Amino acid sequence: xxxxxxxxxxxxxxxxxxxxxxxSIFKVISxxxxxxxxxxxxxxxxxxxxxxxxxxxxxxxxxxxxxxxRFALASGSERSxxxxxxxxxxxxxxxxxxxVA
Numbered sequence: 096x097x098x099x100x101x102x103x104x105x106x107x108x109x110x111x112x113x114x115x116x117x118x119s120i121f122k123v124i125s126x127x128x129x130x131x132x133x134x135x136x137x138x139x140x141x142x143x144x145x146x147x148x149x150x151x152x153x154x155x156x157x158x159x160x161x162x163x164x165r166f167a168l169a170s171g172s173e174r175s176x177x178x179x180x181x182x183x184x185x186x187x188x189x190x191x192x193x194x195v196a
Contacts, residue, residue, distance in 0.1 A: 097169055097170065098169070098170055099167055099168070099169045100167065100168045100169075101124070101165060101166070101167050102165065102166055102167075102168065103163065103164070103165050104126075104128070104157065104158065104159035104163060104164050104165075104166075105159065105163045106159055106160065106161050106162065106163050108158070108159065109158075110129075110156050110157065110158040111156070111157055111158070112154060112155065112156045112157075113154070113155060114152065114153070114154050115149045115150065115151060115152060115153045115154075115155060116151070116170075117151055117170040118148070118149065118150055118151045118170065119148075119149045119168050119169060119170040120146055120147075120148055120149070120168070120169045120170075121141075121146060121147045121148075121149055121155070121157075121166060121167075121168055122144075122145070122146040122147075122166060122167045122168075122169070123141045123142060123143050123144065123145050123146070123164060123165075123166045124143065124164075124165040124166055124167055125143050125164060125165045126142075126143065126159055126160055126162045126163050126164030126165065127140055127141065127142050127143075127159065127160030127161075127162070127164055128140070128141045128157055128158070128159060128160070128164050128166055129157065129158045129159070129160070130147060130155060130156070130157050131155070131156045132149065132153050132154070132155050132156075133153070133154040133155075133156075134153075140160075149168075
């Protein structure tokens with residue numbers, strides 16, 4: 096199961112920080128986001144449609160651009176992420192998008 100959370104930031108709000116509990120994908124829905132991850136020498140400006148992978152345990156700081164921003168944070172369960180991908184004998188002809196091949 097995946098959890099997807101949507102956040103909104105208004106321009107002028109102070110930068111928000113949180114520790115990432117599970118590996119997550121950070122995706123900008125609208126506006127611009129300033130993102131920095133503790134321990135990473137780079138800061139990132141992400142626009143609508145851009146995404147960034149946040150590793151488990153990272154501390155991320157976010158703030159919005161002048162127009163404010165909406166973004167989604169999606170994470171899968173640790174159980175499903177930890178399970179190895181399996182292939183079923185005789186089913187390798189199925190397309191990869193079905194998750195079998």
